[in-house]
Amino acid sequence: MYRSNTCGELRLSDASKQVTLAGWVQTVRKFGAITFVDLRDRYGITQLLFGEDLNKQLEENPLGREFVLQATGTVQERTNKNPQIPTGDIEIIITSFKVLNKSAVPPFTIQDETDGGDDLRMKYRFLDLRRNAVKKNLELRYSVNRAARNYLHSNGFIDIETPFLIKSTPEGARDFVVPSRMNPGQFYALPQSPQTFKQLLMVSGYDRYYQIVKCFRDEDLRADRQPEFTQIDCEMCFVEQEDILSMFEGMVKSIFKEVKNIDYTETVQRMTWEDAMWQYGNDKPDIRFGMSLLNLKKPSSVYVNKEDQAALVNGADFKVFDEAETVLAIAVPGCSEYSRKQTDELTEWVKRPQIGMKGLVFIKANTDGTYKSSVDKFYSEEKLKAIADAAGAQKGDLVLILAGNEERTRKAISELRLEMGKRLGLRKDNEYKLLWVLDFPLFEYDEEGNRWVARHHPFTSPKPSDIDTMISNNPAISNAAEYLKHPYANIKANAYDMVLNGNEIGGGSIRIYQRELQEKMFEALGMDKEEQQHKFGFLLGAFEYGAPPHGGIAFGFDRLCSILGGSESIRDFIAFPKNNSGRDVMIDAPATIDQKQFDELQIKLDLK
């Protein structure tokens, strides 16, 4: 044993104890004949005091930053206490010490605010991980892991490991594949999720399954995606949507309590996918603030059950609105006194390529009760007031209006809403708002293949009331232009997403458990019988032997941790992340392999 205590545990009550500590040298400060060393380990920092008697030895063994030191001495009360740290009342008068290992000068400072850039820190990730800021993230990750497990355990879930070497069934994302040496010419795939296996476990009667498990997707990495990521993966038997929602909002609340000591007592809000899109332009709205959308104009083919307020803008001869598919507005609180410069800046903001709008219309609901707009020419003050009122604007608010193509405009107003929420401080770091988004469309239309694709995945069941529609109709789309009129376009999924502060943290569905319906689904996705059998024969087979109703959910564990840790980047919560090219720059992987490995695997390169 190299130590009697850690660097985080000694207190005034330990005064006069003989102790041995081991850790890393954080700082060395010489004051005349005496030397102070802050010694650091995972648990904290303790001040060591080297007296004059150790000077000779210190000269022979000079200490430097990040040296590994073992030191023995007596705990004593400090004259100059440090209330910032738990050990700040004491120091250790060192009687003997040993340098266990030296350190080169680190390429960046091991501090919360380091001078190291991202690339350097990733290359020396083992040093970056020493920083308190990073350590806190990984500790938080562990406490989320622990809280989730404890909740699931106490609710009767059991952790069952599913295989990593499975079969490639590309549908949705791309698989990573693994050549099989023992079966030349054949490949395993790494799982994108344990989806089919957890369903089989339900068929096997395991009733409540969970796993905190690595999953793999070979996608071009957008910022903040990782080729390997972790899911809290769960499945339950004999459940309906309501059972899943209550079980898993319970889990997230329990994590809030355990990890952040937050009592999330309020009811978790619920919203249909259609309402989310209609009111927020987004299927994962941040509901920490209002500013919901006024739908001034919508295309006739979508949101057929919703009514727009076209009367407010029509008939004014304002071409921009008249020619637009969609006109959407939000009322931004307290911004009616924005200067020309400020509204110009907002106009530039929506014209950036990432947003892609042609311009921005505004109405100022002035505090004096007057209304001013960038489209005064077309709309009387009375009409402006009517629009502003419809948008929910109060005196002093600024109404922002975007017009254009439905998909882009809805996305743009959502982005603008989030941006204004951020600028106005309405998206508070320490506020957490959960939301269930429900009733997604089961299918999306794939223009290229003129066929349906599963919005969630091919195992998601339709709403019970839509099963007949699905079974009794031919999924083929005869008239591509009118795909929205196909009965499948209106089938709703028995699916749910959990949204936290505008981030999707989990998603799942009640699954199909009848062979006939599953075959119909595969057929809708353009899979013929042979392909169905090749890829999913085992699942279709399993459904013939007493498959129970079941459903589940998977949480993005990395994302959940990053939100709870108050960060935008999941990378900060992964011990050894990969960069945007999928590289681990520390170990320098991926890398070339030996010819012997190619020979054994019976593959060769075919570089273009």
Place this chain on the structure above:
Amino acid sequence: MYRSNTCGELRLSDASKQVTLAGWVQTVRKFGAITFVDLRDRYGITQLLFGEDLNKQLEENPLGREFVLQATGTVQERTNKNPQIPTGDIEIIITSFKVLNKSAVPPFTIQDETDGGDDLRMKYRFLDLRRNAVKKNLELRYSVNRAARNYLHSNGFIDIETPFLIKSTPEGARDFVVPSRMNPGQFYALPQSPQTFKQLLMVSGYDRYYQIVKCFRDEDLRADRQPEFTQIDCEMCFVEQEDILSMFEGMVKSIFKEVKNIDYTETVQRMTWEDAMWQYGNDKPDIRFGMSLLNLKKPSSVYVNKEDQAALVNGADFKVFDEAETVLAIAVPGCSEYSRKQTDELTEWVKRPQIGMKGLVFIKANTDGTYKSSVDKFYSEEKLKAIADAAGAQKGDLVLILAGNEERTRKAISELRLEMGKRLGLRKDNEYKLLWVLDFPLFEYDEEGNRWVARHHPFTSPKPSDIDTMISNNPAISNAAEYLKHPYANIKANAYDMVLNGNEIGGGSIRIYQRELQEKMFEALGMDKEEQQHKFGFLLGAFEYGAPPHGGIAFGFDRLCSILGGSESIRDFIAFPKNNSGRDVMIDAPATIDQKQFDELQIKLDLK
């Protein structure tokens, strides 16, 4: 919600309650106008009683084995109680029911003793998993998982996930590799263990790390090996061997208590590798029984510190012993009255190719005090008595002697000892004996390369007293014939294996943490500086920035579960295992992949 209760929870105290159950039909028994159904779920079995009023409906919806049924009714006391099951005091008088899903007739019976062969059960693993025998194994696995986590958590360990897509550094077993689409021509490897990453976490100061994690080895699968397997992987900072031994025998004892309710209070025995080989012919001896070896003769070049009893056999002109490198004996209790047929059978047993001996010599220590032997011609009764006494034989015992080449003979006597232990019932299922095996040789000699290979792995440190020997000598072996005289041959590793009932369940070591020593190790293994840098540059680099002393251990989780579950096969404790060709016969993986996947990965087949 499909049910008010599970099939395992209703008791007499629930009588007259209205309940709804859901589960699988285990059996259907008709008695005249009434029908009994045993309904099964994960939690148990409950008897349902369908009265005459439901006959019509039962005729329309006949129930079959493994049908999924939802049924509502009233709990009542049974007239004919079944004390075998916890719900045996009650039954449910059904008032309404619904078949949730039908089942085809299963290809084998869903019973503890099934009529399904191994291949069939693996193909329909989702049905096999329904059997109580298999379910119990997976439940036991989860409870071991849970007990390990709880122990480690309460001892300050934190679970940190290490990456699965890493770099291929073949040394020891073969890596599975994963072509990188984003980095054409380059490959990831799947980890054989998180070894280097957990060491980096120690360099980063995480102090106590654990993970229950999948590992991968592309080996030709001997019986009971799996290409993917699970480890309880742990590492600690600032520790010596003693700290690790006490921490992890604590863990295993805690698992015994939690999972089996066994108080393992006795001290865990320890044995050096040399003693284990000398006394049991095996580095993982089963110490539930004695029958330790009498070393009658050993080669002069090995076990140089041990003395054999050659005087007892030499000078008798018995060529078999005289010409043998090694002569080893065990005393089998109570078998002196074995018939000729029995001793012949034992002789045949050791002559089988798996054992490979030429013959077997025996001495009967008869109950009347006389001694009879198959080599009476060469040894007087007095000499036979001396040998039998040295072997520890009591009156009534049978001494079995093998002679031949050192390696084969030692292995053979160990196998014979285990076989006799089994035949005599000395290896009791419900007895658990832990053992630490210590002080392994650091190196093994590799004849083919005329170089050293790491017995454990290249990160294991030598005993502190052997570090100088390692640093100050040239690892190159100039005289292959005399490799045993090389100073490296006697270097002992700071390594330890935990053995349970003759199975290695865990192994680990104190690691090298000094760059110079690590480089020397790589050099001994035949790696030049360039290869060292290419493969392990990150680790050597990390050792320059304040690497602390550290060490760890990994437990074979599958094996540990199988022993605690009383089975010889790890496959029984894996939900979806692969067969000996590395195939998952249920999902039929590995499989071919699409041309598009080859194109994207820029590889092609190169079948021989």
